[in-house]
Amino acid sequence: MKKSRDPSKARQLETFDSAEKKLKQIFVDLADNVVNEKPPVMRIPLRTASNTIFDEKRDMLTLGEREGERKFNEIGGVRSFMQTCLLARAIHEALVHDDHPTIRDLYYYTLHTIEGTEVETFNNQDESNTIFQDIEVMTGLLREQMGVVAESRGAMVGQVVLESKGNKIDCSKFGIGAFNIPSLCDQIPILDVDADYVLVVEKDAIFQRLNDYEFWRKNKCLLITGKGQADRATRRMVRRLNEEWELPIYVLTDADPFGWYIYSTYRAGSISLSYESFRLACPSAKFLGMTMTDLEKYEIPKDHLIKANDSDIKRAKELLAMDEVTGQPRYPWFHSSKQWRKEIKLFLTRRVKAEIEAKSSKGFRFLSDVYLPEKISNKEWIK
Amino acid sequence: MKKSRDPSKARQLETFDSAEKKLKQIFVDLADNVVNEKPPVMRIPLRTASNTIFDEKRDMLTLGEREGERKFNEIGGVRSFMQTCLLARAIHEALVHDDHPTIRDLYYYTLHTIEGTEVETFNNQDESNTIFQDIEVMTGLLREQMGVVAESRGAMVGQVVLESKGNKIDCSKFGIGAFNIPSLCDQIPILDVDADYVLVVEKDAIFQRLNDYEFWRKNKCLLITGKGQADRATRRMVRRLNEEWELPIYVLTDADPFGWYIYSTYRAGSISLSYESFRLACPSAKFLGMTMTDLEKYEIPKDHLIKANDSDIKRAKELLAMDEVTGQPRYPWFHSSKQWRKEIKLFLTRRVKAEIEAKSSKGFRFLSDVYLPEKISNKEWIK
Numbered sequence: 015m016k017k018s019r020d021p022s023k024a025r026q027l028e029t030f031d032s033a034e035k036k037l038k039q040i041f042v043d044l045a046d047n048v049v050n051e052k053p054p055v056m057r058i059p060l061r062t063a064s065n066t067i068f069d070e071k072r073d074m075l076t077l078g079e080r081e082g083e084r085k086f087n088e089i090g091g092v093r094s095f096m097q098t099c100l101l102a103r104a105i106h107e108a109l110v111h112d113d114h115p116t117i118r119d120l121y122y123y124t125l126h127t128i129e130g131t132e133v134e135t136f137n138n139q140d141e142s143n144t145i146f147q148d149i150e151v152m153t154g155l156l157r158e159q160m161g162v163v164a165e166s167r168g169a170m171v172g173q174v175v176l177e178s179k180g181n182k183i184d185c186s187k188f189g190i191g192a193f194n195i196p197s198l199c200d201q202i203p204i205l206d207v208d209a210d211y212v213l214v215v216e217k218d219a220i221f222q223r224l225n226d227y228e229f230w231r232k233n234k235c236l237l238i239t240g241k242g243q244a245d246r247a248t249r250r251m252v253r254r255l256n257e258e259w260e261l262p263i264y265v266l267t268d269a270d271p272f273g274w275y276i277y278s279t280y281r282a283g284s285i286s287l288s289y290e291s292f293r294l295a296c297p298s299a300k301f302l303g304m305t306m307t308d309l310e311k312y313e314i315p316k317d318h319l320i321k322a323n324d325s326d327i328k329r330a331k332e333l334l335a336m337d338e339v340t341g342q343p344r345y346p347w348f349h350s351s352k353q354w355r356k357e358i359k360l361f362l363t364r365r366v367k368a369e370i371e372a373k374s375s376k377g378f379r380f381l382s383d384v385y386l387p388e389k390i391s392n393k394e395w396i397k
Numbered sequence: 398m399k400k401s402r403d404p405s406k407a408r409q410l411e412t413f414d415s416a417e418k419k420l421k422q423i424f425v426d427l428a429d430n431v432v433n434e435k436p437p438v439m440r441i442p443l444r445t446a447s448n449t450i451f452d453e454k455r456d457m458l459t460l461g462e463r464e465g466e467r468k469f470n471e472i473g474g475v476r477s478f479m480q481t482c483l484l485a486r487a488i489h490e491a492l493v494h495d496d497h498p499t500i501r502d503l504y505y506y507t508l509h510t511i512e513g514t515e516v517e518t519f520n521n522q523d524e525s526n527t528i529f530q531d532i533e534v535m536t537g538l539l540r541e542q543m544g545v546v547a548e549s550r551g552a553m554v555g556q557v558v559l560e561s562k563g564n565k566i567d568c569s570k571f572g573i574g575a576f577n578i579p580s581l582c583d584q585i586p587i588l589d590v591d592a593d594y595v596l597v598v599e600k601d602a603i604f605q606r607l608n609d610y611e612f613w614r615k616n617k618c619l620l621i622t623g624k625g626q627a628d629r630a631t632r633r634m635v636r637r638l639n640e641e642w643e644l645p646i647y648v649l650t651d652a653d654p655f656g657w658y659i660y661s662t663y664r665a666g667s668i669s670l671s672y673e674s675f676r677l678a679c680p681s682a683k684f685l686g687m688t689m690t691d692l693e694k695y696e697i698p699k700d701h702l703i704k705a706n707d708s709d710i711k712r713a714k715e716l717l718a719m720d721e722v723t724g725q726p727r728y729p730w731f732h733s734s735k736q737w738r739k740e741i742k743l744f745l746t747r748r749v750k751a752e753i754e755a756k757s758s759k760g761f762r763f764l765s766d767v768y769l770p771e772k773i774s775n776k777e778w779i780k
Contacts, residue, residue: 108761111761113761113762114605114606114609115606115757115761116602116603116606116754118602118752118754118757119606119754119757119761120757121754122701122752122754122755122756122757122758123757123758123760123761125698125700125701125758126698126700126758127700134700163602163605163606163609164602165600165601165602165624166601166602166605167550167601167624169577176574177572178571178572178573178574179572179573180572181570181571181572183570183571183572183574187564187566188561188564188566188576188577189560189561189562189563189564189566189585190561190562190579190581190584190585191559191561191566191576191577191578191579191585192576192577192579193571193574193575193576193577194552194571194574194575194576194577195574196573196574196575196605196608197602197605198573198605198609201573202572202573202574217548218548218549218550219499219501219546219547219548219549219580220499222497222546222549222579222580222581223497223498223499223502223546225579226497226546226581241548241550315508315509317508317509317510317517318505318508369501369505371499371501371502371504371505372505373505374498374501374502374503374505374506375505375506375508375509377506378491378494378496378498378502378506379496
């Protein structure tokens with residue numbers, strides 16, 4: 015059915031105004047400290063494992079309440095204090111001039127030898143990346159909200175109309191091509207959608223094949239691929255289609271722990287970057303397949319299965335493991351799900367995996383004409 | 398200037414008819430052998446280093462004249478004979494049904510235990526990939542010409558109009574997004590071009606930034622990125638824009654041996670897959686930058702340079718090395734160019750490299766507003 019956008023959910027396209035203000039606020043607060051004769055101090059939420067919590071209500075990992083202090087007047091803090099100011103100023107400057115640099119551009123832009131010393135502002139990009147993440151959690155803004163561009167990889171097709179720089183972009187008009195989702199995808203309003211769900215496909219070649227068959231037209235859906243592990247823009251687009259247009263999200267990967275981990279990233283974000291979840295995670299995303307159970311149900315021949323290697327086994331165990339620091343499950347959404355526990359244990363017992371393409375043993379169109387429609391109409395997914 | 402397509406160069410869109418015929422011919426030839434009471438034999442050009450030659454006239458690596466024989470009546474050849482027939486038949490079958498499988502789909506489709514034995518048709522995908530390459534050189538058709546889909550990664554923007562499945566695709570109407578170049582890009586006619594050259598950008602984030610500034614509009618060019626090492630479809634699209642529309646190709650990468658190798662792939666293809674060059678290589682592609690000479694000319698600060706690591710040094714040496722088997726330069730286009738030899742030697746002396754983003758030390762728009770226009774108008778490229 016054609017989705018009509020619920021006006022109460024209509025999202026105003028974000029401008030960079032609030033980012034400009036929040037960045038400026040950092041300096042206003044510091045100036046306040048100085049005026050009031052207090053030592054300048056910044057408060058930064060801790061990005062540690064022990065301050066990463068599973069928010070059951072929102073069903074995703076987030077940062078806890080704990081903060082650290084970064085002080086100008088302390089020898090141990092002054093360097094990162096200086097770096098934070100330098101980088102925050104550069105981001106603000108770029109915004110004012112309507113420039114959208116990358117994190118690397120910002121690093122080189124701010125890198126120099128401090129006058130009168132032999133000290134470098136940054137020793138390497140890792141150092142600047144860490145400070146950048148501090149600024150993200152301090153302002154509560156992700157890099158994209160500050161207009162900072164990251165690498166992108168994803169593609170999308172289907173009956174969805176976007177808008178960018180005054181152009182209407184109809185993603186059903188790309189033939190065998192597709193729309194390349196850019197990093198700053200929040201700058202692109204989703205004007206119209208005529209689809210019942212979104213199918214997120216791990217592998218680009220499978221995405222292309224489904225597009226070639228016009229699977230999206232026959233099955234009234236949108237097709238998206240992150241070409242392997244999802245980049246940020248693809249995750250954000252998936253989340254927006256779910257949030258703004260209430261489309262159910264189904265994820266299709268290989269039957270192996272790496273594929274399940276890819277699903278997990280769409281669903282809940284990554285542990286080390288839990289502060290991003292609030293914009294990038296999509297907790298209602300469902301895992302369509304392939305599951306270990308599918309291998310038997312669809313009679314994948316034994317010689318089509320691949321022996322699991324050590325890193326598969328290691329990852330599978332991690333999916334059910336407890337965090338050493340917090341004592342909580344590392345992936346609560348796997349740990350608390352009876353179905354997921356069954357699947358992962360089945361994998362650990364059988365120690366085999368399978369690629370999506372293994373379905374081609376039953377014919378090249380088995381995936382598009384039988385497996386996917388059957389799974390979706392029977393609601394055979396894992397939450 | 399608006400390019401009007403030279404009618405003599407107008408390329409009819411390829412259909413898969415000739416692929417169907419050539420694949421069928423394999424079996425017709427074998428049947429002829431049988432009818433004439435000769436042992437069935439296939440002749441397959443050798444894909445070895447010693448049969449890889451630098452074709453000076455075409456200015457690219459190609460396969461030499463030497464062929465191997467694959468015989469049904471020889472115990473050492475019968476397995477690969479069977480595999481070649483099996484795979485060729487599957488490709489033909491897919492073409493007849495208008496299916497466009499991947500190499501992996503074909504592997505699983507043809508994989509089974511041979512009746513009455515415990516022998517598998519293929520032991521693993523590597524084995525099937527090798528046979529697939531044999532079929533490519535035997536028929537003189539690349540996988541895409543046989544309708545076989547590969548992973549794709551590239552994106553394109555600018556004043557170019559494509560056509561696919563009856564849709565006109567205007568690549569100047571995507572705002573901050575881009576056209577995702579599909580694997581079977583030869584199925585997409587290039588209807589119209591209004592540009593003076595093609596700028597191929599190694600890094601996706603740089604591509605997005607240049608697109609954001611509408612560099613292509615201001616500088617009358619097309620922008621393409623392969624997002625790192627180029628995939629086949631991006632290389633093919635670059636080649637077609639050069640061949641069909643006579644657009645000069647300029648390549649922009651980091652100043653390091655890996656970047657120069659990426660240029661090399663666009664220009665001449667890879668050594669291990671030299672049989673692809675005739676469709677994927679673009680010998681007239683020019684290297685725009687960054688060069689080692691640029692680092693001094695544009696006064697990249699010393700602390701913006703990165704110390705070369707062992708694999709950089711190793712790769713740089715390879716670029717000038719002789720092939721152990723043939724005794725010829727491994728990369729004749731580097732070896733025979735005075736400028737390239739100078740650049741690579743300069744790298745090996747200084748042992749530093751630089752990222753494109755290092756230009757941001759001079760301001761976020763230095764790359765787009767100064768470096769690129771200056772380089773192009775001064776014709777400062779390396780051939």
